[in-house]
Amino acid sequence: MTHIPIDLQYATSEQPDARPPIAALRNVFKVFGDVVAADQLNLSIAPGEFLSFLGPSGCGKTTALRMLAGFEAPTSGEVLIDGQVVNTIEPYGRPVNMVFQSYALFPHMNVADNIGYGLRQRRPRLARAEIARKVGRALEIVRLTGFEKRRVWEMSGGQQQRVALARAIVNEPKLLLLDEPLAALDRKLRKEMQIELQDLQRQIGITFVLVTHDQEEALSLSDRICVMREGRIIQTGDPQNLYDHPKSRYVADFVGTSNFIDGRVEHVADGVATLATPSGLRLQGAANAGLKAGDEACLSVRPEQIHMHRDAAPGSLPGTVHNRIFLGEHTEYLVQQPALGSLNVLAPRQGQPDDLSFQTGEPVHINWNPARALVLSPD
Amino acid sequence: MRIYAFCVYLFLYTPIAIIALFSFNAGRHASQLQGFSVQWYVRAFRNPFVMDALETSLIVAFVSATLASVLGTLAAVGLQTMRGPARAVFDGVIYVAIMIPGIVIGIATLIALVTVFDVLNPLLASLWFEDRQPPRLSMGIGSLIAAHTMFTMALVIVIVRARLASLEQVLGEASADLYATPLATFMQVTLPLIAPAILAGFLLSFTFSFDDFIIAFFVAGSETTLPIYVFSSIRRGVTPEINAIGTIVMVASLLLLIIAQLILRRRPER
Numbered sequence: 080m081t082h083i084p085i086d087l088q089y090a091t092s093e094q095p096d097a098r099p100p101i102a103a104l105r106n107v108f109k110v111f112g113d114v115v116a117a118d119q120l121n122l123s124i125a126p127g128e129f130l131s132f133l134g135p136s137g138c139g140k141t142t143a144l145r146m147l148a149g150f151e152a153p154t155s156g157e158v159l160i161d162g163q164v165v166n167t168i169e170p171y172g173r174p175v176n177m178v179f180q181s182y183a184l185f186p187h188m189n190v191a192d193n194i195g196y197g198l199r200q201r202r203p204r205l206a207r208a209e210i211a212r213k214v215g216r217a218l219e220i221v222r223l224t225g226f227e228k229r230r231v232w233e234m235s236g237g238q239q240q241r242v243a244l245a246r247a248i249v250n251e252p253k254l255l256l257l258d259e260p261l262a263a264l265d266r267k268l269r270k271e272m273q274i275e276l277q278d279l280q281r282q283i284g285i286t287f288v289l290v291t292h293d294q295e296e297a298l299s300l301s302d303r304i305c306v307m308r309e310g311r312i313i314q315t316g317d318p319q320n321l322y323d324h325p326k327s328r329y330v331a332d333f334v335g336t337s338n339f340i341d342g343r344v345e346h347v348a349d350g351v352a353t354l355a356t357p358s359g360l361r362l363q364g365a366a367n368a369g370l371k372a373g374d375e376a377c378l379s380v381r382p383e384q385i386h387m388h389r390d391a392a393p394g395s396l397p398g399t400v401h402n403r404i405f406l407g408e409h410t411e412y413l414v415q416q417p418a419l420g421s422l423n424v425l426a427p428r429q430g431q432p433d434d435l436s437f438q439t440g441e442p443v444h445i446n447w448n449p450a451r452a453l454v455l456s457p458d
Numbered sequence: 459m460r461i462y463a464f465c466v467y468l469f470l471y472t473p474i475a476i477i478a479l480f481s482f483n484a485g486r487h488a489s490q491l492q493g494f495s496v497q498w499y500v501r502a503f504r505n506p507f508v509m510d511a512l513e514t515s516l517i518v519a520f521v522s523a524t525l526a527s528v529l530g531t532l533a534a535v536g537l538q539t540m541r542g543p544a545r546a547v548f549d550g551v552i553y554v555a556i557m558i559p560g561i562v563i564g565i566a567t568l569i570a571l572v573t574v575f576d577v578l579n580p581l582l583a584s585l586w587f588e589d590r591q592p593p594r595l596s597m598g599i600g601s602l603i604a605a606h607t608m609f610t611m612a613l614v615i616v617i618v619r620a621r622l623a624s625l626e627q628v629l630g631e632a633s634a635d636l637y638a639t640p641l642a643t644f645m646q647v648t649l650p651l652i653a654p655a656i657l658a659g660f661l662l663s664f665t666f667s668f669d670d671f672i673i674a675f676f677v678a679g680s681e682t683t684l685p686i687y688v689f690s691s692i693r694r695g696v697t698p699e700i701n702a703i704g705t706i707v708m709v710a711s712l713l714l715l716i717i718a719q720l721i722l723r724r725r726p727e728r
């Protein structure tokens with residue numbers, strides 16, 4: 080059985096960090112015509128943390144990042160960097176650097192000149208030797224030593240990605256902004272670069288702000304994730320906290336996968352809600368704050384929390400295996416339950432001899448620990 | 459269909475080929491070929507009138523192409539940052555400027571310059587002390603350069619605009635993000651990337667100015683450019699010398715046009 084323990088002493092990370100934030104958004108709104116791209120954003124970014132904006136396309140992630148970089152001015156509200164309001168400071172005056180999704184390397188410069196670009200803009204001027212030394216060090220960090228004189232368009236996607244990273248980190252910015260930096264890479268390379276990115280962040284200790292719509296990427300890389308929806312930050316927390324304690328169906332759905340069962344709250348007691356489904360079942364789960372009897376709600380159960388049995392157990396529900404996908408370590412089943420519809424079940428293979436795995440069409444009984452289920456407000 | 463196309467080409471290029479052929483004719487008469495000779499080229503280069511006209515043409519072409527490249531590039535960069543209806547109007551005006559027949563531009567420029575001179579000359583005269591000769595503005599090399607610059611600037615704008623439009627806006631943002639001021643971004647990123655278009659625009663402008671007869675005819679005043687010289691000497695009959703000059707001008711223009719095309723065709727490095 081996979082256990083994702085609910086650790087109740089996990090600090091809800093929305094509480095302000097004790098250290099002064101390296102950057103912050105205060106009541107930031109951004110309107111494009113009649114599109115609200117940022118809707119009352121409030122956020123403090125702690126020094127050295129790896130923060131991600133996660134959300135579907137068009138939810139305003141890039142807009143939030145571009146306001147930190149200075150490419151967009153907030154319609155109202157304040158952007159702070161290192162304690163100072165920077166609303167009126169142009170991008171070239173801000174101590175932040177950005178890694179663009181398309182890399183935006185300068186095609187008429189070689190690798191070393193691209194990386195040294197930011198250093199060459201410094202006034203008073205840096206000595207040539209100093210620039211060369213820093214560029215060499217940056218190349219070393221991204222493991223591209225020896226590529227100084229290469230033309231950027233002769234390099235592979237992954238190498239270009241690393242040049243773009245080096246070009247940003249060589250300036251030692253207060254904040255490194257990354258807009259879907261890995262989206263253009265193929266799956267395997269993306270995994271490699273994710274690991275490199277994480278190593279890099281630990282090694283140089285710069286604060287990273289990453290934009291992504293890939294929940295796996297956000298979960299594996301970030302110290303903290305802001306889940307966004309239609310211009311708003313709807314929940315902020317560390318990956319495990321978000322996974323275990325989503326505050327809405329939207330977050331539960333976006334962070335990880337889950338089974339949702341719609342119904343109406345019958346009563347709430349001691350933080351446990353009882354949900355009545357339209358088919359007449361009564362299901363229990365940890366109640367989301369603010370839920371009361373009579374509310375529309377839904378029960379969320381993660382696929383790995385559902386257990387399958389050959390024989391009926393107290394409180395188990397009958398079903399049929401509809402589909403089965405072997406994933407190596409796990410097997411994913413689609414179980415058809417007469418009252419609840421299709422449910423995703425993820426069963427670990429651990430300690431299970433092959434002959435114990437379930438076959439398509441086989442009748443099964445499913446149950447889950449009510450303490451591991453959540454009753455959430457639908458949205 | 460092939461034969462038809464062949465006829466069209468024959469019709470277009472036979473006269474040109476004949477001019478080139480007869481420029482190497484040893485004899486004086488266009489009626490018969492009398493063996494190969496370069497004497498007409500030598501004669502042309504020894505003719506002080508031809509050399510004078512050539513010098514004027516080269517000066518006008520070089521100065522007007524330079525001015526057009528600088529002003530046209532600045533205009534293109536400015537237009538790029540414009541939005542909305544104003545931009546559409548300016549774009550339209552530029553294409554109109556290219557499409558208007560030379561004769562209209564010639565007459566319009568003549569009238570405009572004469573009117574301006576009529577206003578400015580008395581004004582200048584009144585500013586000078588009575589005992590000194592006031593400068594008088596009149597048609598000449600200045601008006602030639604002005605007229606050619608105006609026309610060829612539109613060419614440069616169109617060419618540079620196309621290149622600017624193909625540049626990714628994100629490069630400018632990346633530069634700003636890396637602490638470059640707008641001027642530094644222009645010098646280090648924009649200019650190097652649009653340089654081929656500017657060079658191509660310069661070459662086209664040079665060719666246009668060097669070959670132009672119609673506009674020059676109206677605004678040259680007492681100056682003689684090479685095309686004007688050719689035109690005026692043709693009235694005394696086509697000599698092989700004129701054929702030689704024509705051939706040289708044609709070859710030089712073709713070369714410049716081909717170079718401009720090659721520069722423009724080269725893929726922007728990616």
Ligand SMILES: Nc1ncnc2c1ncn2[C@@H]1O[C@H](COP(=O)(O)OP(=O)(O)OP(=O)(O)O)[C@@H](O)[C@H]1O
Nearest residue numbers: 111114115116135136137138139140141142143292
């Ligand atoms: N310059 C702009 N002009 C007009 N509307 C814009 C502009 N930039 C963004 N928007 C709008 O603001 C909203 C948020 O856009 P944004 O680019 O921030 O989304 P995103 O979360 O980054 O999406 P994606 O994952 O597709 O990149 C969208 O509806 C978009 O159409």
Ligand SMILES: [Mg+2]
Nearest residue numbers: 140141142258
């Ligand atoms: Mg985006």
